[in-house]
Amino acid sequence: MLYVNFIAGEVPPLPPDARVNRYKVDAVVGSDLCRPGTTMQRVESGALLDAGLRGVVQHLHYTTLEERTDLTARSRTELPPSADTTAVLIPMRKTAEWWQLAQDQRGAHFHAAHTPTGAPYVETIFRKLYHARYLGSPYDFLTYFEFARASEGTFRELLAALRATPEWAYVEAEPEVWMTKLT
Numbered sequence: 236m237l238y239v240n241f242i243a244g245e246v247p248p249l250p251p252d253a254r255v256n257r258y259k260v261d262a263v264v265g266s267d268l269c270r271p272g273t274t275m276q277r278v279e280s281g282a283l284l285d286a287g288l289r290g291v292v293q294h295l296h297y298t299t300l301e302e303r304t305d306l307t308a309r310s311r312t313e314l315p316p317s318a319d320t321t322a323v324l325i326p327m328r329k330t331a332e333w334w335q336l337a338q339d340q341r342g343a344h345f346h347a348a349h350t351p352t353g354a355p356y357v358e359t360i361f362r363k364l365y366h367a368r369y370l371g372s373p374y375d376f377l378t379y380f381e382f383a384r385a386s387e388g389t390f391r392e393l394l395a396a397l398r399a400t401p402e403w404a405y406v407e408a409e410p411e412v413w414m415t416k417l418t
């Protein structure tokens with residue numbers, strides 16, 4: 236398993252395999268998760284730490300072979316730490332109605348809108364999805380993005396396009412933590 240902890244503030248003792256990134260928080264929208272000017276850390280490890288927001292990388296649930304082949308071929312990799320690298324953490328919780336939908340109903344939202352809406356952006360925007368629902372978290376997902384600062388407008392355009400899709404009627408909370416990737 237690959238676990239993640241997003242930790243605002245003090246980091247507990249880390250396991251030897253931990254991969255740590257450090258960020259300056261620039262802006263927080265819709266939550267008091269952390270404050271602008273403070274430090275956020277992302278710890279990825281085979282061990283789940285009891286700190287901060289917790290997530291885990293899972294298998295894909297709603298992606299066809301054709302979609303996956305296309306996305307994998309074109310998706311950009313993580314950006315290097317730099318004053319020019321923006322990282323955005325969007326923890327997300329979906330409604331009880333979403334979780335009551337059948338698998339094919341949920342999948343239809345991705346095939347019809349989410350995946351084709353996001354697909355044109357994958358060369359510009361790095362994305363990583365962590366699941367949190369069954370880790371005792373207040374969120375179902377921790378979505379994480381990186382892009383060059385100059386692409387902020389492009390990212391905001393993607394957010395607006397996704398928020399206009401029928402899937403977003405099931406989104407109950409999605410605060411935004413805007414950061415600069417320092418290390």
Ligand code: HEM
Pocket residue numbers: 294295296297298306325327345349350352353354356357360362364376378393394397
């Ligand atoms: C950069 C372009 C994007 C692409 C190509 C993309 C594509 C996808 C795909 C293919 C999945 C399904 C994964 C699976 O099979 O389990 C997914 C899931 C998800 N994406 Fe995106 N996405 C993009 C941007 C975003 C953005 C900007 C957000 C948040 C505002 C977001 C939030 C999510 C969430 C929360 C899930 C999991 C939803 C669930 O399982 O119910 N995505 N995305």
